[in-house]
Amino acid sequence: MSSIIGPDRIGIEIKLTSRCNLHCLHCVNRDGGPDGRDLDHDLFIRRLREWEVSGEGMRWPIREVRMTGGEPLLNLPGLAAVGFACLEMGIPSGINTNGSLLTESTAGLLREAGIRVVKISLDTLNPCRIREIRGENASLDAVLKGIGIAVRSGFEVIVRFTLTSLNREELVPCYEYAVEAGAARFQVKPLIQAGRAKEIGIRLTPCDFREAVEDLGNRLVPGSVVPEILCSIPRPIPGLAFKACGSIDKLYISSGGEVFTCNFLESTPLGSMQSDSLAELFEIRAARAGKRRLGGHLVLEGCPEYHGRA
Numbered sequence: 275m276s277s278i279i280g281p282d283r284i285g286i287e288i289k290l291t292s293r294c295n296l297h298c299l300h301c302v303n304r305d306g307g308p309d310g311r312d313l314d315h316d317l318f319i320r321r322l323r324e325w326e327v328s329g330e331g332m333r334w335p336i337r338e339v340r341m342t343g344g345e346p347l348l349n350l351p352g353l354a355a356v357g358f359a360c361l362e363m364g365i366p367s368g369i370n371t372n373g374s375l376l377t378e379s380t381a382g383l384l385r386e387a388g389i390r391v392v393k394i395s396l397d398t399l400n401p402c403r404i405r406e407i408r409g410e411n412a413s414l415d416a417v418l419k420g421i422g423i424a425v426r427s428g429f430e431v432i433v434r435f436t437l438t439s440l441n442r443e444e445l446v447p448c449y450e451y452a453v454e455a456g457a458a459r460f461q462v463k464p465l466i467q468a469g470r471a472k473e474i475g476i477r478l479t480p481c482d483f484r485e486a487v488e489d490l491g492n493r494l495v496p497g498s499v500v501p502e503i504l505c506s507i508p509r510p511i512p513g514l515a516f517k518a519c520g521s522i523d524k525l526y527i528s529s530g531g532e533v534f535t536c537n538f539l540e541s542t543p544l545g546s547m548q549s550d551s552l553a554e555l556f557e558i559r560a561a562r563a564g565k566r567r568l569g570g571h572l573v574l575e576g577c578p579e580y581h582g583r584a
């Protein structure tokens with residue numbers, strides 16, 4: 275098994291909390307509600323400093339630290355602490371959020387903490403459907419307001435659309451909205467069969483997914499954002515960018531400190547932040563994370579998206 279991670283820059287995704295203000299019907303982590311646990315962010319920062327002083331940065335350079343959840347804005351102390359530590363060490367950082375809790379003052383704090391990227395989920399422009407997808411507490415106005423604040427605050431804003439049978443006809447309108455709002459990037463992700471998504475039957479067939487993406491390719495806004503189609507084997511559709519696997523060079527740390535390759539893979543942990551240094555975890559990942567070629571593209575073994583595909 276050849277080593278996946280050489281001097282390539284590694285992305286680290288950390289789950290700052292499993293608490294969430296929404297309750298998405300396709301949540302991979304089955305999160306939702308006020309009860310949950312927060313990451314021991316002090317330990318994570320200690321692991322980062324350990325990596326920095328160990329000189330392992332040459333062998334294992336870190337591309338970015340991305341903070342996610344649950345809803346990371348529910349753990350502002352952890353978010354700020356990790357952001358400032360990354361800033362100090364020159365490591366780019368960002369957050370993945372549902373956007374509904376983003377205010378001008380929070381955006382100010384994120385900027386101060388050196389956060390550069392804000393990825394916001396937008397799956398519909400229909401105020402009723404957003405409650406169907408993201409739970410009774412979801413407000414479309416709050417999410418759209420969050421996107422506006424993020425753009426005005428100068429973050430690199432990524433709008434992420436999870437494509438299902440519930441919102442297939444909204445792909446193009448959401449893309450157009452993201453372009454209009456000034457988003458820097460627009461991503462489309464299929465509904466990966468993991469977590470709650472396994473039980474709800476709203477996944478598009480590969481054929482319907484391809485048609486929806488082709489339709490998007492035919493309705494692009496000239497000279498603007500190139501939509502990125504994630505977790506999808508590249509297709510010759512002009513104007514679209516594909517990424518077969520976004521976790522091929524990533525490490526995912528759960529709020530409990532367990533470490534995986536990808537959040538969507540239901541696999542045994544590679545290790546834990548409590549017992550292993552980051553350099554050790556990178557080594558373990560390089561040695562143990564299975565990968566394979568699909569249509570000439572590297573994907574992770576065990577990914578539900580490519581299950582049964584040769």
Ligand code: SF4
Nearest residue numbers: 505519520521536577
């Ligand atoms: S492992 Fe699968 S779900 Fe995870 S990023 Fe790769 S393709 Fe997507």
